[in-house]
Amino acid sequence: MRRGWLGEAGRDARRLLRAYPSLLRVGMADMLAYRAEFLVWILSMNLPLVMMALWTAVAADGPVGRFGQRDFVAYYLGMLIVRILSGSWLVWELTMEIRRGILATRLLRPIHPLWAFSATQLAAVPMRVVVLSPLVVVLYWVAGARLPVHDPARLAILAASLVGAWLLLFLVMALIGMLAAYVESALSVFDLWLAAQSILSGFLVPLELMPAWVARLARVLPFRYILGFPVETLIGLESNATALRDLGVQWLFIAGALLATIVLWRRALRRFAAFGG
Amino acid sequence: MRRILRRYARLLAVQIRTSFTLAVQYRFDFFVEGMLAVIWLAITLVPLAVVFARRPSVAGWSYPEALVVVGLFSMLKAVLDGGVMPSLNHVVDGVRKGTLDFILLKPADAQFLVSTARFEPWRILDFLGSVGIVLFAFHRLHRWPGALGVCLGLFLFAVALMLLYSLWILVVSLSFRVVKVDNLSYLFVSIFDAGRWPIHVFKGALRVVFTVVFPLALMTTYPAQALLGTLTLAHALYAGAGGLLFTALARLVWQQSLRSYSSASS
Numbered sequence: 001m002r003r004g005w006l007g008e009a010g011r012d013a014r015r016l017l018r019a020y021p022s023l024l025r026v027g028m029a030d031m032l033a034y035r036a037e038f039l040v041w042i043l044s045m046n047l048p049l050v051m052m053a054l055w056t057a058v059a060a061d062g063p064v065g066r067f068g069q070r071d072f073v074a075y076y077l078g079m080l081i082v083r084i085l086s087g088s089w090l091v092w093e094l095t096m097e098i099r100r101g102i103l104a105t106r107l108l109r110p111i112h113p114l115w116a117f118s119a120t121q122l123a124a125v126p127m128r129v130v131v132l133s134p135l136v137v138v139l140y141w142v143a144g145a146r147l148p149v150h151d152p153a154r155l156a157i158l159a160a161s162l163v164g165a166w167l168l169l170f171l172v173m174a175l176i177g178m179l180a181a182y183v184e185s186a187l188s189v190f191d192l193w194l195a196a197q198s199i200l201s202g203f204l205v206p207l208e209l210m211p212a213w214v215a216r217l218a219r220v221l222p223f224r225y226i227l228g229f230p231v232e233t234l235i236g237l238e239s240n241a242t243a244l245r246d247l248g249v250q251w252l253f254i255a256g257a258l259l260a261t262i263v264l265w266r267r268a269l270r271r272f273a274a275f276g277g
Numbered sequence: 278m279r280r281i282l283r284r285y286a287r288l289l290a291v292q293i294r295t296s297f298t299l300a301v302q303y304r305f306d307f308f309v310e311g312m313l314a315v316i317w318l319a320i321t322l323v324p325l326a327v328v329f330a331r332r333p334s335v336a337g338w339s340y341p342e343a344l345v346v347v348g349l350f351s352m353l354k355a356v357l358d359g360g361v362m363p364s365l366n367h368v369v370d371g372v373r374k375g376t377l378d379f380i381l382l383k384p385a386d387a388q389f390l391v392s393t394a395r396f397e398p399w400r401i402l403d404f405l406g407s408v409g410i411v412l413f414a415f416h417r418l419h420r421w422p423g424a425l426g427v428c429l430g431l432f433l434f435a436v437a438l439m440l441l442y443s444l445w446i447l448v449v450s451l452s453f454r455v456v457k458v459d460n461l462s463y464l465f466v467s468i469f470d471a472g473r474w475p476i477h478v479f480k481g482a483l484r485v486v487f488t489v490v491f492p493l494a495l496m497t498t499y500p501a502q503a504l505l506g507t508l509t510l511a512h513a514l515y516a517g518a519g520g521l522l523f524t525a526l527a528r529l530v531w532q533q534s535l536r537s538y539s540s541a542s543s
Contacts (some may be wrong), residue, residue, distance in 0.1 A: 037460055044464040049483075050471045051324065057336045057478045064331050188309045195316050204320075205327050 019111055020119060027123025038124075042131055045084055051204060052076035065209055071235075074143035075206055078231040081135055083203070084128050086165040086226060088121045091190050094177030098272060099184075107269075114174060114265065121170060146236040154233065157243045161230040164250045169226050171257035174265075181268040196221075202228030208237070222257075225250040288385060289393055296363075296396040307399045314358070314403050318351055321473060336477040341417035343475060346501040348411035350473040353437060353496060355407055357469065359400025361445050365462050367394045369452045377538075388531055391449065392442070411504075422504045429503035429513050436520035437496040443527035444491065450527075450534035472497045495520060 031038060055072040058064060067075070094117070097103040106113040140147060148154035176193060180186035198204050200214070201223040207215045218224045229250060233243045300307055325347060329340040338346075368391050371377035380390050415421055422430065448465050468491055471479075476494035479487055487493040499516050502508035 040460040040464050044460060044467040046467055047470065050474070053479050053483055054324065054328065054335075054474055057480070058328055058332055185306065185309055188313060191313050192316070195313070195320050199320055199323055204324050209327060209331075 016111060016115060020115070023111075023116060023119035024123045027120040028126070030120065031124050031127050038127065042084065042128075045080060045087075048076040048080040048083065048203075066237075067206065067209065070142055074139060074146060074235045075231060075237075077135060077139045077142065078234045079203060079227065081132055081139070082162070082165065082227055082230045082234070084132060085125065085162060086169050086230075088166070088170050088173055090117055090121055090170060091173035091177040091187070093117065093120075094174065095180040095186050098177070098180040103272060114261070117174075118170065125166075143235060147234065148236065151240075154236070154240050154243065157240065157247055158230065158233045161225075161233050161243075161247055161250060164247070164254055165226050165230050168222060168250065168254050168257060171254065171261050172222070172226075174261050175257065178261075178264050178268040181271045197223045197226065200224060201226055202231065219246075219249075222253045225253055285385070285389060288389070292390075292393040293396060297398055299395075300398050307397065310397075311399055311402060314400075315406070318403075318406070321470075322347065336475060338475045338477065341414045342501070342505060344414035344417070345411055345504060346475050346497050347473050348407050348409075348414055349434070349437075349501050349504075350497045351407035351410060352404055352434075353441060353472070354469070355400045355403035356438060357441060357466075358403065359397045361441065362462060362466075363395035363397050364392055365445055365449060365465075367391075368449050369461060372452050372538075381535075381538075387535065388446065388528070392446075415504075422506060426504050426506045429508065429510070430500050433495075433500040433503050433513060433516060436517050437500055439524050440492055440496055440520050443524045446527045446531050450530050453534045453538045469493070475501070492519065492523065 052073055052075075055064070055067070055076070056069045059067060059069045059072055063069075063071075094103075097106070103113065106116060109116070140149075148158060172193065173190070176186060176190045178186075179189055183189075199210075200207075200218045200221055202218070207218050207224065207228055210218075218228070225246070229243075229246050232238050233246075238246070325340075325343060328335055329343070333339065335343070368377065371380065377391075380394075381387050383390060444465070448461055452461055471487060472493040476484060476487060476498040484494075488495070495516050499508060499513070503513060
């Protein structure tokens with residue numbers, strides 16, 4: 001009995017491994033087809049640059065806390081890079097597919113829709129890396145000494161934190177997107193999430209410049225682990241020991257979100273069947 | 278001429294009535310969106326509060342003075358969200374689906390019809406709240422603008438509205454050429470967002486871009502300076518002339534684009 005279940009899981013995994021590269025290729029072709037839209041999306045990520053301008057003007061007459069002008073430039077460049085790398089649009093796609101019932105066709109396929117969605121979202125990453133490479137050069141030029149180029153341990157933590165940031169945001173979007181099976185205003189819920197995130201993730205203002213209680217609160221909420229934590233690791237605001245501990249917290253959040261996603265997916269699907277007829 | 282004006286006034290009334298009926302239908306949605314607008318406004322005040330907790334002034338602006346700019350910005354934002362964005366989304370949608378043809382076929386000016394297609398009446402509340410911010414800022418300053426300041430401020434705010442509208446017409450024209458541009462309105466708002474800061478915060482290329490190309494300085498900083506009494510009359514007149522020029526240019530681009538528009542449905 002137990003072996004049968006394992007065998008089935010193994011067959012599923014093999015099927016997924018075979019299909020995933022094609023799914024990625026389809027996603028890449030999609031990205032190329034909508035390259036104008038991609039460019040517009042990149043251009044609309046200009047808020048970190050505006051905040052950079054603001055804070056460098058503030059730091060013109062002396063550093064703010066630990067931050068001098070160069071630190072602000074490095075921080076917001078890092079923020080821009082992490083924001084673009086970890087971004088997904090799953091929540092919009094999922095809510096739209098649930099509302100219009102398109103999700104039904106995905107359910108017919110022999111691959112779990114969340115795997116298929118993850119392929120579409122991941123396929124967008126290589127093009128982003130290409131677009132971001134000049135920014136990385138600028139960042140190296142501004143703050144080369146801070147980057148973990150000669151510190152393999154921190155480089156490894158950074159890589160894991162970036163993967164984690166992408167995964168955490170993906171799962172949160174899946175969770176909120178599935179609310180669309182229950183309420184109409186799932187996107188408004190996500191808007192609320194974004195509002196909280198812009199403050200509590202360090203997106204607008206570095207967390208260590210916020211009042212102490214906000215910074216403490218941010219450490220126990222998931223928002224910081226999507227943006228602020230990878231950026232702080234990237235430009236070396238944290239010691240390796242602290243970064244490693246934070247990485248553990250990040251992956252705990254991921255595990256929790258994954259569990260919640262699996263549970264909610266089953267329940268929402270039952271509800272969706274009633275919804276789409 | 279009078280006849281034409283009367284006809285367009287009647288058309289406008291019809292368009293507004295349609296939007297109002299729609300708005301009343303989706304009361305709950307608009308309530309939620311109104312709440313979200315308030316939350317976003319509060320959140321965007323956070324960087325301002327953090328910055329001015331550290332420094333008494335930034336780029337020559339004190340906290341209440343910068344608050345005047347924020348207030349003017351969110352007044353404009355309310356107009357954008359209530360009177361401009363809904364129509365923008367409507368047209369971009371129309372270009373993609375080909376339903377814009379129905380509008381172009383109607384015996385009235387297309388730009389007028391397109392610009393008045395949708396309104397969100399509840400945004401008036403946002404607008405009033407923003408006026409409250411400006412009043413609060415002057416209360417904190419302990420000095421009120423004189424008659425000239427108010428006149429100049431109102432004049433420049435009118436110019437700002439015109440600029441906002443022209444920029445929007447330019448974006449719509451762009452959507453004719455690059456059809457699959459859902460994110461266009463998102464981009465527009467994201468750039469517009471920089472207008473909440475006094476222009477003097479920006480240096481070099483950004484300042485030039487925000488003064489000439491995407492004239493945010495003319496839209497928020499200049500009216501604020503007029504109210505604060507730190508803008509010379511000559512500057513105000515230059516700003517007004519620049520605004521008019523921009524508007525004329527936008528109309529020209531719109532007509533050019535319309536000529537090259539080929540329907541998506543045919």
